[in-house]
Each structure stands twice: as structure tokens, then as C-alpha cells.
Amino acid sequence: MPDRYPRDMLGHGPTPPDAHWPGGARIALSLVLNYEEGGENNILHGDPASEAFLSEITGAQPWPGQRHWNMESIYEYGSRAGFWRLHRMLRDLPVTVYGVATALARSPLQLEAMQGAGWEIASHGLKWVEHKDMPEAEERAAIRAALDLHTDLTGTPPRGWYTGRCSQNTVRLAAEEGELAYISDSYADDLPYYVRIGDRPQMILPYTLDANDMRFAIQAGHADGASWEQYLRDSFDCLYAEGGRMMSVGLHCRLAGRPGRAQALKRFLDHVRSHEGVWVATREQIAAHWAKVHPPVVQSARGARDLVRDAVPALSDRDVSSGDMVHEMDRDAFVARFGGIFEHSPWVAEHTWEAELGPAHHHPAGLSAAMSRAFRAGSEDARLAVLTAHPDLAGKLAAAGRLTNESTAEQASAGLDHLTDNERETFQRLNADYVARFGFPFIIAVKDHDKAGILDAFHRRIANDREVEFAEACRQVERIARLRLEALQW
Numbered sequence: 001m002p003d004r005y006p007r008d009m010l011g012h013g014p015t016p017p018d019a020h021w022p023g024g025a026r027i028a029l030s031l032v033l034n035y036e037e038g039g040e041n042n043i044l045h046g047d048p049a050s051e052a053f054l055s056e057i058t059g060a061q062p063w064p065g066q067r068h069w070n071m072e073s074i075y076e077y078g079s080r081a082g083f084w085r086l087h088r089m090l091r092d093l094p095v096t097v098y099g100v101a102t103a104l105a106r107s108p109l110q111l112e113a114m115q116g117a118g119w120e121i122a123s124h125g126l127k128w129v130e131h132k133d134m135p136e137a138e139e140r141a142a143i144r145a146a147l148d149l150h151t152d153l154t155g156t157p158p159r160g161w162y163t164g165r166c167s168q169n170t171v172r173l174a175a176e177e178g179e180l181a182y183i184s185d186s187y188a189d190d191l192p193y194y195v196r197i198g199d200r201p202q203m204i205l206p207y208t209l210d211a212n213d214m215r216f217a218i219q220a221g222h223a224d225g226a227s228w229e230q231y232l233r234d235s236f237d238c239l240y241a242e243g244g245r246m247m248s249v250g251l252h253c254r255l256a257g258r259p260g261r262a263q264a265l266k267r268f269l270d271h272v273r274s275h276e277g278v279w280v281a282t283r284e285q286i287a288a289h290w291a292k293v294h295p296p297v298v299q300s301a302r303g304a305r306d307l308v309r310d311a312v313p314a315l316s317d318r319d320v321s322s323g324d325m326v327h328e329m330d331r332d333a334f335v336a337r338f339g340g341i342f343e344h345s346p347w348v349a350e351h352t353w354e355a356e357l358g359p360a361h362h363h364p365a366g367l368s369a370a371m372s373r374a375f376r377a378g379s380e381d382a383r384l385a386v387l388t389a390h391p392d393l394a395g396k397l398a399a400a401g402r403l404t405n406e407s408t409a410e411q412a413s414a415g416l417d418h419l420t421d422n423e424r425e426t427f428q429r430l431n432a433d434y435v436a437r438f439g440f441p442f443i444i445a446v447k448d449h450d451k452a453g454i455l456d457a458f459h460r461r462i463a464n465d466r467e468v469e470f471a472e473a474c475r476q477v478e479r480i481a482r483l484r485l486e487a488l489q490w
Contacts, residue, residue: 004327005358010366011189019191019244020293025279027239028246028286029272031095032207033086033119034164036128037079037253038107039100043067045127051075053165054217054252074254079103082257083110089266091117096283098124098162098184101149111153120282122160123150123178131167139169143177159284160184162207171195175202182287190245192287194296201296205287211235212250213261225264232268240275246286326367327357337488341371341481344389347382348375364490368482375478380470387440387473392431393454423451430458437462438469445479 021028040051043065050068053060060071087110097114099121104111114121125131126146131139151157161174162184171185175197182192182205194201211232215221222228232249239245249268251257256265272278281289326334334353339346351374352367360366375383434442444457461469 001330002354003356005356008188008359010360010363011193012191013363016191016244017294019246019290021244021279022289023279024277026243026277027236027279028289029236029278029280030246030248030283030286031090031093031280032098032248032250032283033090033095034098034124034250034252035083035107035110035114036100036103036124037075037083038105039103039124039126039128040075041127041129042072045102047127047129051128054214054255056217078252078254078257079107079110082253082255083107084113085257085259085262086251086253086265087113087117089262089269093269094280094282094285095119096160097121098164099150100124100128101126101146101153103128104153105149115154120160120284121150121154121158122162122184122283123147123158125163128165130165131163131170132165134167136169136173139167140173140177143170143173147178160205160287171202171204172197181284181291184283190239190247192246192290192294203287203291203296205283205290206246206248208248208250211248213252213256214250216255216261225260228261229264229268232264233271236268236272240278325359325362327359327361329353338367338371338485341484342375342386342477343480345386347378348386351377362490364482364485364488368478368485371481371485372478375474375481383474384440384470386477387443387470390441390443390477392435392441393427393444393446426455430455430462434458434462438466438473440470440473443473443476443480445476445483447483448479 019028039045040053041047041049041062042051043049044067049062049064050066051060051062051071055071055074060068091113095117097119099111099114101123103124104121111121123146126142126149131142134142147157157179159181160183161178161180163170163174164185166185171183174180174183174185180202182203184205184207186204186206187209188204189206192203192205194203196202209215213228216228222231236247239247251265256262272280324333326338329337331350331353335346335349338349338352342348348371352371355370355374357370361370375386378386431442442458442461444454446454449457461472464472
């Protein structure tokens with residue numbers, strides 16, 4: 001099997017599925033409170049250095065083997081003051097907490113307040129540390145420990161997971177270790193989607209790094225609350241106008257919990273409340289709704305267990321039914337299915353299979369682009385052979401019933417299977433003149449034209465020079481291939 005491109009660059013495509021949010025809402029709003037205070041890097045927690053991420057300290061660096069008093073106090077503000085300010089503001093709203101398990105363990109009163117407000121508590125890992133360099137076995141053990149500690153602390157296993165500082169393996173390991181309704185380690189969409197992990201689909205509920213108060217703690221961020229408020233309002237207004245979208249807002253106790261930022265958040269929530277048709281929901285509620293309205297399309301489990309290689313775009317602007325995706329097919333299966341797309345020229349399918357394919361090619365537009373690329377890369381003689389493999393329009397092969405099934409259906413769609421004697425004589429004369437001039441038959445995507453339009457193109461194109469007409473004939477071959485791919489069952 002050639003190398004395959006693992007990333008899904010298509011997703012839901014140009015026409016996302018209808019979210020059918022409850023009550024006909026135009027937008028689902030997810031408010032997320034990250035609770036990390038007490039779970040950050042600290043030598044008290046057994047870490048090699050102090051924390052350096054998402055604080056008020058510009059350019060902070062880890063202090064190996066030392067406690068960082070200023071950094072610790074910033075995090076402590078989040079648990080001591082910021083949390084309670086946000087709790088007072090949000091306690092009557094559905095909120096999802098991304099709770100670092102060790103942070104929750106060190107904050108029993110805050111945990112009690114979260115549960116008292118009826119908030120969903122999803123897992124944010126065992127500690128608020130980087131996972132990218134963890135060996136797989138170590139990361140798996142950390143995820144398992146996080147799930148177990150979360151269950152001990154809250155009384156129930158988490159239904160959602162978000163790591164944030166994740167590795168290439170994190171999503172797969174979390175899905176394997178937990179019975180999770182959703183995982184949010186993705187920023188790839190405005191709607192949920194599925195990936196396949198092993199032999200089952202896993203819902204991905206995308207999160208946000210832009211509508212997120214973390215941008216107060218990085219250089220490419222907000223200077224004041226007004227800037228952040230305006231960005232949140234603009235994001236909300238855009239998604240509300242589009243309809244059927246989801247918006248996530250990311251909050252941190254030590255960041256949004258500061259007075260000036262909390263006021264900006266309050267004004268944004270007032271803006272939200274001024275609109276009808278807003279479903280404010282926990283992430284678990286959104287995941288449950290999506291699974292009901294858009295259940296996953298189960299795909300084959302063949303191939304590597306690597307998460308991204310097995311990514312499955314379950315929905316796009318065309319339904320994708322069960323079965324092997326094009327980038328998973330072996331050579332024989334691929335050529336058997338697509339070898340006739342370019343008339344009697346399986347080499348195009350063979351070269352396509354040998355090139356880079358990925359999940360986005362499991363779609364008429366995607367595979368058409370890949371096959372056209374392979375066709376264009378062929379020599380002029382190879383492309384000429386494809387042209388000469390096409391039959392004459394309404395020619396002798398059609399009269400003798402010797403066209404391929406595809407060509408027969410295509411010519412019939414334009415009425416070329418029912419010609420008068422005069423029409424047939426006109427086509428045969430034009431065919432002969434065209435072939436004598438260019439050395440290949442006249443080719444046109446007949447599904448795009450009626451009989452009169454085809455005759456008009458015949459008369460117009462026969463006046464071209466050979467180079468121009470060769471290029472036009474090749475374009476028509478590619479268009480015919482696209483139409484044939486669209487006619488297949490996907």
C-alpha cells in the first residue's frame with residue numbers, strides 16, 4: 001500500500017448537515033470552564049520544574065527544580081477568587097467543566113459547588129502538563145489514572161475528555177481507556193464529527209482556541225476585556241446568522257475570573273440572552289443530541305489502528321455508506337471499481353492509487369481531482385490513447401450496441417439513441433471530418449448538453465487548431481469522469 005495522507009481535509013463539506021438543535025435553535029452555545037489550578041507543573045506535584053503556561057507573566061519560563069512563587073500565586077487566584085466570581089455568574093447556566101483530576105482533588109469545595117450547580121464535569125487529564133513527549137505506555141497509565149481519580153472524586157466516570165496539551169496518541173488512548181461520549185481535542189470544525197478508533201466510531205466535539213480567554217496570556221491576544229468581548233460577539237453573530245452551528249467559549253478561572261475580564265464576559269452573555277433561538281448546553285448534551293440526530297456511519301475496521309490514518313468523515317455533502325474508503329482499498333479492488341472511469345484506460349486508476357490518497361478522496365469531487373491529476377501527468381501519447389478509446393457520438397459502435405454501459409447511458413441522456421436519418425447522417429459526417437482533422441473522436445460531456453447544444457459545439461470546435469482542441473477534448477474527458485464518479489454509489 002502506498003503512503004496515504006492521514007488528515008481529513010473535507011469534513012462535512014460545503015453543505016454541513018442540519019444540526020436540528022432542540023426547539024429549532026439557530027446555535028448551540030457551549031460554555032467551558034477549565035479547572036487546572038492545583039494540577040499545573042510544580043515540584044510539589046512531582047514535576048521537574050514550575051509551570052510556564054497561560055499566566056499573567058510575560059515570557060514565563062519553567063524553573064527547573066524550583067518553585068515559582070509568583071506563578072503559583074497566579075494559579076491560586078483562579079481557585080481562591082476567580083472560580084467563585086465565575087460560579088456566581090454562571091451557576092444558573094449549563095456549563096461544562098474541564099477538570100484536571102488532581103486539581104479537583106485539591107479543591108473539594110469548588111467541586112461541590114460545580115456539582116451543586118448541575119454542571120457537567122469532563123476530564124481534563126490527570127495533571128495540566130504536556131503529553132507530547134510521553135511514551136505511549138506512560139501516557140496510557142496517566143489517562144487511566146485520570147479516569148479512575150475523576151470517578152472517585154465525582155462519583156461517576158467522565159463522559160467527555162479534553163487534554164489540551166496532547167500527543168499524537170492522546171485521542172486514541174483516551175477513547176480506548178474511557179467510555180466517552182465525546183473527545184474535544186480538536187479545533188477542526190464548527191460541528192461534531194466522528195473518527196474511527198479500532199473497530200468503533202468516536203465522536204469528536206471540537207473545542208476552540210480563538211474564542212478563549214487564553215488569548216489574554218499569549219502575545220497574539222487581547223489587550224483588554226472590550227477586545228475579547230467584541231471577538232466573542234462577532235463569533236456568535238456569524239454562527240447565529242449561518243444557523244445550525246456550535247460555538248464554544250473557553251474560560252479559565254485565573255484568566256476570565258479577573259474582574260475586568262469577568263465584566264466583558266457578563267456583557268457577552270447579555271448579548272447572547274438578547275437573541276432567541278440559542279441553545280446553551282453542556283457538551284455532553286450536545287454530544288447526545290448529535291449522536292441521536294446524526295448517528296455514526298460505521299466503516300470497515302481494516303487497516304492500521306493509528307487514529308488519524310483511520311479518520312472517517314461520516315457525513316459530507318454526499319452520504320458515505322458503509323464499506324472501504326478509497327484510500328483503504330488495495331490495488332486490485334481500486335482498479336476494479338474505478339478502472340473504467342476514464343474510457344478503457346485503467347492506467348489512470350492505477351496511477352491514482354499509487355499516488356497520495358486520503359479520507360477527503362472518498363468523495364466524487366476528491367477522487368475526480370486525484371484521477372484528473374493522474375491523467376494530466378500522463379504523456380501526450382497516453383492521453384491521446386484515452387481520447388481515441390472514446391466512441392464516436394451516435395456512430396457505428398452505438399448503432400451496433402457495442403458501447404460500454406457508461407457510454408450507452410450517457411449518449412441516451414442527450415437523445416443520441418433516437419436520431420432521425422438526417423440527424424444520424426449529420427453526426428456521422430461531422431465525426432468523419434473531425435477525426436480526419438484531429439486524429440481522435442469528438443468528445444463532449446453529453447450529460448451537460450442537449451442534442452442541439454452538442455451539434456453547436458461540434459460546429460464550433462471543429463474550427464480550433466489541434467493544440468487547442470486536444471486540450472478541450474482532455475477537459476471533456478475529465479468532466480465525463482467526474483459525472484461517472486457522481487453516478488456511483490458512495
